[in-house]
Amino acid sequence: MPEGHTVHRLAHAFAELFGGHRLAVSSPQGRFTDGAALLDGRALVGTEAHGKQLFLAFAGPDRHAFAGPDRHRPAALGTADGSDTATVEAEPRWLRVHLGLYGSWTFDGDESFRAPHAIGAPRRRVAEEEVAVRQAGVPVAGDWSPPAPRGAVRVRLLGEHGVADLTGPTACEVVTAQEKAAVQGRLGPDPLRSDGDPEAFVRAVRTTRRPVGELLMDQAVLAGVGNIYRAEALYRARLHPRRAGRDVPAARLRAMWADLRELMADGVATGRIVTTRPEHRNHLGEAGDVALVPDDDDRWYVYHRSGRPCLVCGTKVSEAEMAGRRVFWCPRCQRAPRA
Numbered sequence: 472m473p474e475g476h477t478v479h480r481l482a483h484a485f486a487e488l489f490g491g492h493r494l495a496v497s498s499p500q501g502r503f504t505d506g507a508a509l510l511d512g513r514a515l516v517g518t519e520a521h522g523k524q525l526f527l528a529f530a531g532p533d534r535h536a537f538a539g540p541d542r543h544r545p546a547a548l549g550t551a552d553g554s555d556t557a558t559v560e561a562e563p564r565w566l567r568v569h570l571g572l573y574g575s576w577t578f579d580g581d582e583s584f585r586a587p588h589a590i591g592a593p594r595r596r597v598a599e600e601e602v603a604v605r606q607a608g609v610p611v612a613g614d615w616s617p618p619a620p621r622g623a624v625r626v627r628l629l630g631e632h633g634v635a636d637l638t639g640p641t642a643c644e645v646v647t648a649q650e651k652a653a654v655q656g657r658l659g660p661d662p663l664r665s666d667g668d669p670e671a672f673v674r675a676v677r678t679t680r681r682p683v684g685e686l687l688m689d690q691a692v693l694a695g696v697g698n699i700y701r702a703e704a705l706y707r708a709r710l711h712p713r714r715a716g717r718d719v720p721a722a723r724l725r726a727m728w729a730d731l732r733e734l735m736a737d738g739v740a741t742g743r744i745v746t747t748r749p750e751h752r753n754h755l756g757e758a759g760d761v762a763l764v765p766d767d768d769d770r771w772y773v774y775h776r777s778g779r780p781c782l783v784c785g786t787k788v789s790e791a792e793m794a795g796r797r798v799f800w801c802p803r804c805q806r807a808p809r810a
Protein backbone atom coordinates (compact mmCIF):
# COMPACT_ATOMS: atom_id res chain seq x y z
CA MET A 472 0.00 0.00 0.00
CA PRO A 473 1.36 3.44 -0.82
CA GLU A 474 2.48 5.30 2.27
CA GLY A 475 1.80 8.96 3.00
CA HIS A 476 4.75 10.34 1.05
CA THR A 477 3.29 8.86 -2.13
CA VAL A 478 -0.05 10.55 -1.58
CA HIS A 479 1.67 13.88 -0.95
CA ARG A 480 3.61 13.35 -4.17
CA LEU A 481 0.32 12.86 -5.94
CA ALA A 482 -1.06 16.09 -4.47
CA HIS A 483 2.01 17.94 -5.76
CA ALA A 484 1.81 16.20 -9.15
CA PHE A 485 -1.83 17.10 -9.66
CA ALA A 486 -1.15 20.69 -8.65
CA GLU A 487 1.67 20.98 -11.16
CA LEU A 488 -0.03 19.15 -13.99
CA PHE A 489 -3.58 20.39 -13.73
CA GLY A 490 -3.64 23.28 -11.23
CA GLY A 491 -6.10 25.93 -12.45
CA HIS A 492 -7.02 23.89 -15.52
CA ARG A 493 -10.52 22.92 -16.48
CA LEU A 494 -10.80 19.16 -16.78
CA ALA A 495 -13.00 16.68 -18.54
CA VAL A 496 -13.90 14.13 -15.88
CA SER A 497 -15.33 10.76 -16.82
CA SER A 498 -15.59 7.18 -15.61
CA PRO A 499 -14.61 4.94 -18.50
CA GLN A 500 -15.35 1.89 -16.34
CA GLY A 501 -18.81 3.24 -15.51
CA ARG A 502 -18.69 2.78 -11.73
CA PHE A 503 -18.21 6.49 -11.03
CA THR A 504 -20.40 8.03 -13.72
CA ASP A 505 -22.53 10.12 -11.35
CA GLY A 506 -19.54 11.39 -9.40
CA ALA A 507 -17.67 12.25 -12.58
CA ALA A 508 -20.67 14.24 -13.84
CA LEU A 509 -20.47 16.44 -10.71
CA LEU A 510 -16.89 17.41 -11.57
CA ASP A 511 -16.87 17.39 -15.35
CA GLY A 512 -15.94 20.72 -16.88
CA ARG A 513 -14.81 22.20 -13.59
CA ALA A 514 -11.33 23.43 -12.83
CA LEU A 515 -8.91 21.89 -10.38
CA VAL A 516 -8.55 24.61 -7.76
CA GLY A 517 -6.74 22.83 -4.97
CA THR A 518 -4.97 19.64 -3.99
CA GLU A 519 -4.35 18.25 -0.56
CA ALA A 520 -3.07 15.10 1.08
CA HIS A 521 -3.79 13.97 4.62
CA GLY A 522 -2.19 10.66 5.45
CA LYS A 523 -3.24 8.25 2.75
CA GLN A 524 -6.20 10.36 1.63
CA LEU A 525 -5.94 12.53 -1.47
CA PHE A 526 -8.34 15.43 -1.93
CA LEU A 527 -8.74 17.32 -5.21
CA ALA A 528 -10.90 20.45 -5.22
CA PHE A 529 -12.99 21.37 -8.24
CA ALA A 530 -14.77 24.67 -8.75
CA GLY A 531 -17.24 25.93 -11.31
CA PRO A 532 -16.11 27.10 -14.74
CA ASP A 533 -16.24 30.80 -13.82
CA ARG A 534 -13.97 30.39 -10.80
CA HIS A 535 -10.69 28.74 -11.42
CA ALA A 536 -8.02 30.41 -9.39
CA PHE A 537 -5.78 27.73 -8.01
CA ALA A 538 -5.53 27.58 -4.24
CA GLY A 539 -3.40 24.55 -3.60
CA PRO A 540 -0.19 24.57 -1.65
CA ASP A 541 1.28 28.02 -2.26
CA ARG A 542 4.34 26.88 -4.10
CA HIS A 543 2.17 25.09 -6.60
CA ARG A 544 -0.04 27.96 -7.50
CA PRO A 545 0.60 28.84 -11.09
CA ALA A 546 2.00 32.37 -11.10
CA ALA A 547 -0.44 33.51 -13.74
CA LEU A 548 -3.31 32.70 -11.43
CA GLY A 549 -2.04 34.50 -8.35
CA THR A 550 -3.58 37.79 -7.38
CA ALA A 551 -1.98 41.01 -8.55
CA ASP A 552 -0.66 41.93 -5.14
CA GLY A 553 0.54 38.41 -4.43
CA SER A 554 -1.85 38.03 -1.51
CA ASP A 555 -3.74 34.87 -0.76
CA THR A 556 -7.11 36.25 -1.70
CA ALA A 557 -7.41 34.67 -5.11
CA THR A 558 -10.99 34.10 -6.11
CA VAL A 559 -12.00 30.65 -5.09
CA GLU A 560 -15.46 29.25 -5.05
CA ALA A 561 -16.64 29.15 -1.46
CA GLU A 562 -17.79 25.56 -1.76
CA PRO A 563 -15.63 23.57 -4.11
CA ARG A 564 -16.49 19.96 -4.66
CA TRP A 565 -13.83 17.58 -3.49
CA LEU A 566 -12.79 14.34 -5.07
CA ARG A 567 -11.62 12.07 -2.27
CA VAL A 568 -9.41 9.14 -3.24
CA HIS A 569 -7.86 6.43 -1.10
CA LEU A 570 -5.70 4.10 -3.16
CA GLY A 571 -5.75 1.21 -0.69
CA LEU A 572 -3.76 -1.86 -1.63
CA TYR A 573 -4.53 -1.96 -5.32
CA GLY A 574 -5.24 1.57 -6.41
CA SER A 575 -3.00 3.34 -8.88
CA TRP A 576 -2.82 6.54 -10.91
CA THR A 577 -1.37 6.39 -14.40
CA PHE A 578 -0.36 9.50 -16.32
CA ASP A 579 0.17 10.29 -19.97
CA GLY A 580 0.53 13.53 -21.86
CA ASP A 581 2.31 15.63 -24.41
CA GLU A 582 5.89 16.88 -24.22
CA SER A 583 4.94 19.69 -21.85
CA PHE A 584 3.35 17.27 -19.41
CA ARG A 585 6.06 15.94 -17.15
CA ALA A 586 4.56 13.43 -14.81
CA PRO A 587 5.42 10.26 -13.02
CA HIS A 588 4.49 7.34 -15.20
CA ALA A 589 2.39 5.80 -12.47
CA ILE A 590 1.94 6.10 -8.73
CA GLY A 591 0.31 3.48 -6.60
CA ALA A 592 0.14 -0.29 -6.64
CA PRO A 593 3.42 -1.52 -8.06
CA ARG A 594 3.29 -2.41 -11.69
CA ARG A 595 6.58 -4.17 -11.87
CA ARG A 596 9.28 -1.96 -10.53
CA VAL A 597 8.67 1.18 -12.51
CA ALA A 598 5.73 2.21 -10.38
CA GLU A 599 7.38 5.27 -8.95
CA GLU A 600 10.08 6.00 -11.43
CA GLU A 601 9.91 9.44 -12.84
CA VAL A 602 9.80 9.48 -16.59
CA ALA A 603 9.43 12.30 -18.99
CA VAL A 604 6.32 11.21 -20.75
CA ARG A 605 6.94 10.53 -24.40
CA GLN A 606 10.42 11.93 -24.09
CA ALA A 607 11.61 9.45 -26.66
CA GLY A 608 8.96 10.42 -29.17
CA VAL A 609 9.11 13.31 -31.56
CA PRO A 610 7.55 16.26 -29.76
CA VAL A 611 4.98 18.01 -31.87
CA ALA A 612 2.91 20.65 -30.10
CA GLY A 613 -0.79 19.97 -30.19
CA ASP A 614 -0.25 16.52 -31.54
CA TRP A 615 -1.08 14.64 -28.39
CA SER A 616 -4.26 12.72 -27.97
CA PRO A 617 -5.18 10.70 -24.90
CA PRO A 618 -4.60 6.96 -25.02
CA ALA A 619 -7.55 4.64 -24.67
CA PRO A 620 -8.21 3.76 -21.00
CA ARG A 621 -6.33 0.64 -19.94
CA GLY A 622 -8.00 -1.65 -17.46
CA ALA A 623 -10.93 -0.69 -15.29
CA VAL A 624 -10.45 3.08 -15.09
CA ARG A 625 -12.69 4.40 -12.32
CA VAL A 626 -12.04 8.03 -13.09
CA ARG A 627 -10.23 9.82 -15.88
CA LEU A 628 -9.10 13.41 -15.50
CA LEU A 629 -8.37 14.86 -18.89
CA GLY A 630 -6.72 18.21 -19.50
CA GLU A 631 -5.41 19.90 -22.59
CA HIS A 632 -1.93 18.43 -22.23
CA GLY A 633 -2.38 15.23 -20.33
CA VAL A 634 -4.50 12.65 -18.65
CA ALA A 635 -4.59 10.88 -15.29
CA ASP A 636 -6.38 7.54 -14.95
CA LEU A 637 -7.31 6.02 -11.61
CA THR A 638 -7.74 2.26 -11.28
CA GLY A 639 -8.58 0.03 -8.33
CA PRO A 640 -9.02 2.56 -5.51
CA THR A 641 -10.46 1.62 -2.13
CA ALA A 642 -12.38 4.91 -2.06
CA CYS A 643 -13.30 7.38 -4.78
CA GLU A 644 -16.14 9.78 -4.11
CA VAL A 645 -17.23 13.39 -4.42
CA VAL A 646 -17.60 15.07 -1.03
CA THR A 647 -18.51 18.49 0.31
CA ALA A 648 -16.11 20.57 2.35
CA GLN A 649 -17.95 19.44 5.47
CA GLU A 650 -17.69 15.78 4.58
CA LYS A 651 -14.02 16.26 3.82
CA ALA A 652 -13.53 17.85 7.23
CA ALA A 653 -15.31 14.91 8.85
CA VAL A 654 -12.94 12.46 7.15
CA GLN A 655 -9.95 14.51 8.31
CA GLY A 656 -11.38 14.76 11.80
CA ARG A 657 -11.06 11.01 12.13
CA LEU A 658 -7.42 11.06 11.08
CA GLY A 659 -4.48 11.62 13.35
CA PRO A 660 -1.86 14.26 12.64
CA ASP A 661 0.22 13.89 9.47
CA PRO A 662 3.95 14.62 9.88
CA LEU A 663 4.03 15.95 6.30
CA ARG A 664 1.36 18.58 6.86
CA SER A 665 2.18 21.99 8.27
CA ASP A 666 -0.80 21.63 10.62
CA GLY A 667 0.41 18.24 11.87
CA ASP A 668 0.53 18.47 15.65
CA PRO A 669 3.17 16.25 17.27
CA GLU A 670 1.53 16.69 20.69
CA ALA A 671 -1.67 15.09 19.41
CA PHE A 672 0.44 12.10 18.37
CA VAL A 673 2.22 11.98 21.72
CA ARG A 674 -1.08 12.12 23.63
CA ALA A 675 -2.69 9.41 21.50
CA VAL A 676 0.24 7.05 22.06
CA ARG A 677 0.73 7.72 25.76
CA THR A 678 -2.85 7.19 26.82
CA THR A 679 -3.02 3.53 25.85
CA ARG A 680 -1.27 0.28 26.64
CA ARG A 681 -1.58 -0.84 23.02
CA PRO A 682 1.82 -1.65 21.52
CA VAL A 683 3.56 1.22 19.80
CA GLY A 684 4.04 -0.91 16.67
CA GLU A 685 0.28 -1.14 16.38
CA LEU A 686 -0.30 2.53 17.15
CA LEU A 687 2.02 3.74 14.40
CA MET A 688 -0.18 1.94 11.85
CA ASP A 689 -3.40 3.35 13.29
CA GLN A 690 -4.37 6.24 11.00
CA ALA A 691 -6.34 7.81 13.84
CA VAL A 692 -3.12 8.08 15.84
CA LEU A 693 -0.72 9.04 13.07
CA ALA A 694 -1.76 9.60 9.46
CA GLY A 695 0.39 8.49 6.56
CA VAL A 696 2.73 5.97 8.14
CA GLY A 697 2.59 2.53 6.56
CA ASN A 698 4.46 -0.67 7.07
CA ILE A 699 7.89 0.46 5.92
CA TYR A 700 7.99 3.72 7.85
CA ARG A 701 6.60 1.93 10.91
CA ALA A 702 9.37 -0.66 11.07
CA GLU A 703 12.09 1.82 10.21
CA ALA A 704 10.98 4.59 12.58
CA LEU A 705 10.85 2.08 15.43
CA TYR A 706 14.30 0.83 14.56
CA ARG A 707 15.78 4.33 14.34
CA ALA A 708 14.20 5.14 17.72
CA ARG A 709 15.51 1.82 19.10
CA LEU A 710 11.98 0.99 20.25
CA HIS A 711 10.64 -2.54 20.32
CA PRO A 712 7.30 -2.73 18.46
CA ARG A 713 5.65 -4.41 21.46
CA ARG A 714 6.47 -1.63 23.88
CA ALA A 715 3.22 -0.31 25.37
CA GLY A 716 2.35 3.16 24.15
CA ARG A 717 2.03 4.60 27.64
CA ASP A 718 5.53 3.38 28.54
CA VAL A 719 7.23 5.34 25.76
CA PRO A 720 8.62 8.64 27.07
CA ALA A 721 7.09 11.70 25.42
CA ALA A 722 10.53 12.99 24.42
CA ARG A 723 11.20 9.83 22.41
CA LEU A 724 7.87 10.17 20.66
CA ARG A 725 8.61 13.79 19.79
CA ALA A 726 11.98 12.71 18.42
CA MET A 727 10.30 9.97 16.41
CA TRP A 728 7.84 12.47 14.96
CA ALA A 729 10.69 14.76 13.92
CA ASP A 730 12.54 11.80 12.43
CA LEU A 731 9.48 10.67 10.50
CA ARG A 732 8.86 14.15 9.20
CA GLU A 733 12.36 14.25 7.79
CA LEU A 734 12.28 10.72 6.37
CA MET A 735 8.89 11.23 4.78
CA ALA A 736 9.81 14.63 3.33
CA ASP A 737 12.76 12.90 1.71
CA GLY A 738 10.32 10.29 0.39
CA VAL A 739 8.18 13.06 -1.12
CA ALA A 740 11.23 14.59 -2.78
CA THR A 741 12.68 11.38 -4.19
CA GLY A 742 9.76 8.97 -4.46
CA ARG A 743 11.76 6.36 -2.55
CA ILE A 744 11.86 5.37 1.08
CA VAL A 745 15.44 5.35 2.31
CA THR A 746 16.05 5.13 6.04
CA THR A 747 19.65 3.98 6.40
CA ARG A 748 22.53 6.31 7.08
CA PRO A 749 25.37 6.06 4.58
CA GLU A 750 27.75 4.59 7.18
CA HIS A 751 25.40 1.66 7.71
CA ARG A 752 25.13 0.63 4.11
CA ASN A 753 26.82 -2.57 3.09
CA HIS A 754 27.60 -2.18 -0.49
CA LEU A 755 30.36 -0.03 -1.80
CA GLY A 756 30.27 2.66 -4.42
CA GLU A 757 32.32 2.47 -7.57
CA ALA A 758 35.28 4.16 -5.98
CA GLY A 759 35.23 1.61 -3.18
CA ASP A 760 33.84 4.06 -0.66
CA VAL A 761 30.45 3.99 0.98
CA ALA A 762 27.74 4.21 -1.64
CA LEU A 763 25.77 7.42 -1.49
CA VAL A 764 22.83 5.91 -3.25
CA PRO A 765 21.62 2.83 -1.41
CA ASP A 766 20.48 -0.20 -3.34
CA ASP A 767 17.50 -2.36 -2.48
CA ASP A 768 19.65 -4.36 -0.13
CA ASP A 769 20.51 -1.64 2.31
CA ARG A 770 18.00 1.17 2.01
CA TRP A 771 16.15 -0.10 5.09
CA TYR A 772 17.41 -1.34 8.47
CA VAL A 773 14.87 -4.05 9.25
CA TYR A 774 11.92 -3.94 6.85
CA HIS A 775 11.75 -7.28 4.99
CA ARG A 776 15.11 -8.30 6.39
CA SER A 777 14.01 -11.14 8.69
CA GLY A 778 16.77 -13.65 9.37
CA ARG A 779 19.40 -11.37 7.90
CA PRO A 780 22.00 -9.55 9.96
CA CYS A 781 21.13 -6.15 11.40
CA LEU A 782 23.07 -3.53 9.44
CA VAL A 783 24.34 -2.05 12.72
CA CYS A 784 24.95 -4.93 15.16
CA GLY A 785 24.79 -8.09 13.02
CA THR A 786 22.02 -9.76 15.05
CA LYS A 787 19.42 -11.54 12.96
CA VAL A 788 16.34 -9.44 12.30
CA SER A 789 13.05 -10.81 13.70
CA GLU A 790 9.52 -10.53 12.43
CA ALA A 791 6.00 -11.06 13.74
CA GLU A 792 2.50 -10.06 12.76
CA MET A 793 1.08 -6.90 14.26
CA ALA A 794 -1.95 -4.87 13.18
CA GLY A 795 -2.49 -7.38 10.39
CA ARG A 796 0.88 -6.75 8.78
CA ARG A 797 4.39 -8.08 9.28
CA VAL A 798 6.56 -6.02 11.58
CA PHE A 799 10.34 -6.32 11.71
CA TRP A 800 12.86 -5.45 14.40
CA CYS A 801 16.37 -6.15 15.62
CA PRO A 802 16.20 -8.03 18.95
CA ARG A 803 19.43 -6.46 20.12
CA CYS A 804 19.05 -2.83 19.00
CA GLN A 805 15.40 -2.79 20.04
CA ARG A 806 15.09 -4.34 23.50
CA ALA A 807 11.93 -6.26 24.26
CA PRO A 808 9.80 -4.78 27.01
CA ARG A 809 9.88 -6.62 30.33
CA ALA A 810 7.01 -9.09 30.57
Ligand SMILES: [Zn+2]
Nearest residue numbers: 781784801804
Ligand atom coordinates in the same frame (compact mmCIF):
# COMPACT_ATOMS: atom_id res chain seq x y z
ZN1 LIG B 1 20.82 -4.50 15.64
